[in-house]
Amino acid sequence: MNFEDKTWLQRGRWLLLIALAAGMYVWSWNAAGMQPSLLIEGAPKARGIIKDLLQPHLFTRPEEIQEAETVIEAPCSGSPPSPAPDEGSSDGPAVQIEPACASAEDPVMVSGFGFRPNTSGRLHWAPAGMQGRLRDEQFTTDAQGAFTVETTVPPLLEQQGGVSGVVAQVEWESGALQPSEPLRTTIEKIIETVFLALMATTLGGIIAVPLSFLGARNIMPRTPAGNAVYGLTRGFFNVMRSIEPIILATIFAIWVGFGPFAGVLALSIVTIASLGKLYSEAAESIQEGPIEAVTATGANRFQVVVYGVVPQIVPPYTAFTIYQWDINVRISTIIGFVGGGGVGFVLRNWINQTRWTWASVAVWAIVIVVWLMDYTSARVREAIV
Amino acid sequence: MLEIQNLTKIYEDGTLALDDVSFTVEDGEFLVVIGLSGSGKSTLLRCINRLVEPTSGRVIWDGEDITAASQEELRKIRRQIGMIFQQFNLVKRSSVMTNVLSGRLGYVNPWLSLAHQFPREERERAMHNLELVGIAGKAQNRADELSGGQQQRVGIARALMQNPKLMLADEPVASLDPATSHSVLKYIEHLNRDQGVTVLCSLHFLSLARRYGTRIIALKAGQIVFDGLPEEIDDHRFKEIYGEEAVQVEVR
Numbered sequence: 001m002n003f004e005d006k007t008w009l010q011r012g013r014w015l016l017l018i019a020l021a022a023g024m025y026v027w028s029w030n031a032a033g034m035q036p037s038l039l040i041e042g043a044p045k046a047r048g049i050i051k052d053l054l055q056p057h058l059f060t061r062p063e064e065i066q067e068a069e070t071v072i073e074a075p076c077s078g079s080p081p082s083p084a085p086d087e088g089s090s091d092g093p094a095v096q097i098e099p100a101c102a103s104a105e106d107p108v109m110v111s112g113f114g115f116r117p118n119t120s121g122r123l124h125w126a127p128a129g130m131q132g133r134l135r136d137e138q139f140t141t142d143a144q145g146a147f148t149v150e151t152t153v154p155p156l157l158e159q160q161g162g163v164s165g166v167v168a169q170v171e172w173e174s175g176a177l178q179p180s181e182p183l184r185t186t187i188e189k190i191i192e193t194v195f196l197a198l199m200a201t202t203l204g205g206i207i208a209v210p211l212s213f214l215g216a217r218n219i220m221p222r223t224p225a226g227n228a229v230y231g232l233t234r235g236f237f238n239v240m241r242s243i244e245p246i247i248l249a250t251i252f253a254i255w256v257g258f259g260p261f262a263g264v265l266a267l268s269i270v271t272i273a274s275l276g277k278l279y280s281e282a283a284e285s286i287q288e289g290p291i292e293a294v295t296a297t298g299a300n301r302f303q304v305v306v307y308g309v310v311p312q313i314v315p316p317y318t319a320f321t322i323y324q325w326d327i328n329v330r331i332s333t334i335i336g337f338v339g340g341g342g343v344g345f346v347l348r349n350w351i352n353q354t355r356w357t358w359a360s361v362a363v364w365a366i367v368i369v370v371w372l373m374d375y376t377s378a379r380v381r382e383a384i385v
Numbered sequence: 386m387l388e389i390q391n392l393t394k395i396y397e398d399g400t401l402a403l404d405d406v407s408f409t410v411e412d413g414e415f416l417v418v419i420g421l422s423g424s425g426k427s428t429l430l431r432c433i434n435r436l437v438e439p440t441s442g443r444v445i446w447d448g449e450d451i452t453a454a455s456q457e458e459l460r461k462i463r464r465q466i467g468m469i470f471q472q473f474n475l476v477k478r479s480s481v482m483t484n485v486l487s488g489r490l491g492y493v494n495p496w497l498s499l500a501h502q503f504p505r506e507e508r509e510r511a512m513h514n515l516e517l518v519g520i521a522g523k524a525q526n527r528a529d530e531l532s533g534g535q536q537q538r539v540g541i542a543r544a545l546m547q548n549p550k551l552m553l554a555d556e557p558v559a560s561l562d563p564a565t566s567h568s569v570l571k572y573i574e575h576l577n578r579d580q581g582v583t584v585l586c587s588l589h590f591l592s593l594a595r596r597y598g599t600r601i602i603a604l605k606a607g608q609i610v611f612d613g614l615p616e617e618i619d620d621h622r623f624k625e626i627y628g629e630e631a632v633q634v635e636v637r
């Protein structure tokens with residue numbers, strides 16, 4: 001093979017590689033359904049959600065309501081009803097409708113007075129013989145607490161016939177700020193999440209400690225049986241670590257039902273695998289020297305463990321356990337989505353109900369708690385290792 | 386009296402580390418073991434308190450056969466034999482005090498000791514030993530906060546807790562600078578001279594061996610190639626022990 005052949009071959013190989021790479025990217029572009037233009041087209045739809053997510057519904061004030069009612073007859077019967085005089089005093093709110101009887105789609109004028117000034121409200125129809133109310137125009141009272149609304153009679157009133165109610169209602173918030181319902185639920189559920197994660201970390205950790213000794217090369221004897229136990233334990237950790245927590249949570253949610261317990265079980269398995277591996281590695285890194293030195297003083301086996309081994313493994317084990325707790329809080333917000341309890345579960349519900357300002361509360365709470373856990377666990381780890 | 390009789394150690398991988406070694410150490414001797422790296426010094430010292438199990442041969446200490454002792458008897462023997470190490474072998478994350486107290490584990494109530502409970506006189510003994518080696522002020526520090534020389538002094542204080550009749554020192558100053566080496570060896574010399582503790586100490590530098598040893602044993606490939614007084618090691622002997630190319634390095 002001469003020199004030219006060789007360069008031709010090399011060049012050919014490069015071209016082939018480039019063509020192959022190009023092919024792979026074309027394929028993956030299609031597989032990923034890449035349509036960047038959608039980002040712009042869909043932006044208006046997302047805007048509302050993003051805006052809501054940035055405005056978590058954290059606090060409410062108690063609402064106060066003022067209501068006044070009158071009646072209208074539809075259709076007219078000839079002897080229009082006289083509205084019952086308001087039972088309250090003359091300074092209470094009152095509402096009048098003009099005319100007192102009308103047919104569907106007839107224009108009517110509703111006026112009210114004696115309401116709270118400068119407050120927004122809404123007009124409702126209470127069709128005869130029905131429980132519900134029809135929402136109609138919004139209005140705002142003037143400085144004297146009066147308003148006038150021009151509207152038309154809803155056809156439903158005529159269908160029902162007889163005397164229907166006309167209700168004017170103004171609403172305003174007053175008094176001290178209170179935590180909103182999503183905030184209260186989120187706090188309750190995020191505490192549940194943190195403690196659910198603690199329970200899982202503890203259960204998993206307790207099981208991981210003895211397993212970690214079986215997975216530590218320096219502890220297991222180098223006999224065929226020792227090698228087998230070591231290999232199996234390490235293999236078990238690796239296989240379990242590759243199973244997604246969400247799959248485990250789904251299985252346990254079916255097994256023991258939706259809720260925190262399913263989450264704890266799933267997280268415990270995750271913890272055994274991950275702590276087992278970390279613990280094993282910590283056990284492998286303990287130093288022989290101090291153990292020999294304690295042995296040489298004439299200490300018995302238990303004393304050697306307490307004075308030579310324990311001080312070497314407790315700090316790293318504690319550090320890893322706290323780290324795992326932190327990780328478990330994160331995972332549990334996700335497995336909550338598939339029925340693992342905690343804040344993830346309510347977040348899923350609020351997202352399904354498109355209550356974005358509520359979901360936003362949970363999202364922000366998760367961010368804050370995860371950050372706090374991360375920060376504290378890092379600090380504690382620094383202090384003990 | 387310590388009698389080593391036909392001691393042989395073959396490690397699992399077939400390494401012959403000690404080859405039929407025999408000698409006797411009288412009470413009160415400061416016996417220095419020298420030899421090249423890998424000549425078997427550590428193996429020899431560790432066979433004496435059975436941190437390493439000898440393959441054959443016997444170690445007899447005050448008429449008692451250590452090599453034949455049961456686990457329980459071995460503990461009773463070990464607690465009379467102090468040991469200090471090149472790497473100090475302190476439990477780094479434990480306090481200096483805890484490290485020193487651990488030297489007393491063979492004597493105290495084992496159950497209480499598991500709960501880290503030591504009688505007051507033992508704590509006082511520990512403080513006293515720390516004072517002897519000059520670092521009483523560091524009792525509450527974590528062991529790994531100390532310098533190498535200070536750590537080795539903790540190692541000595543730990544061994545002193547055993548009230549040892551025999552001290553095994555495996556290259557106790559190999560990780561220390563010359564000045565610190567001397568101060569550490571002087572503590573050991575003091576134990577030997579003033580408290581009559583028999584010392585078996587392996588050293589790298591012949592100059593140190595000459596300065597502190599009352600007798601020197603040289604090992605080469607697991608065999609004793611010299612056994613005599615420090616001043617008997619002349620240039621010829623030196624080359625025998627360390628090989629033709631070796632040059633004497635002094636630690637003053």
Ligand SMILES: Nc1ncnc2c1ncn2[C@@H]1O[C@H](COP(=O)(O)OP(=O)(O)OP(=O)(O)O)[C@@H](O)[C@H]1O
Nearest residue numbers: 396397398400402421422423424425426427428429
């Ligand atoms: N645990 C072990 N397994 C196998 N071989 C070993 C073991 N420990 C030591 N050896 C071998 O035994 C021989 C003697 O080792 P030893 O540690 O006793 O020498 P040494 O004189 O103390 O050396 P150094 O001056 O480097 O400390 C060496 O060849 C060493 O490789």
Ligand SMILES: [Mg+2]
Nearest residue numbers: 426427428556
């Ligand atoms: Mg050695």
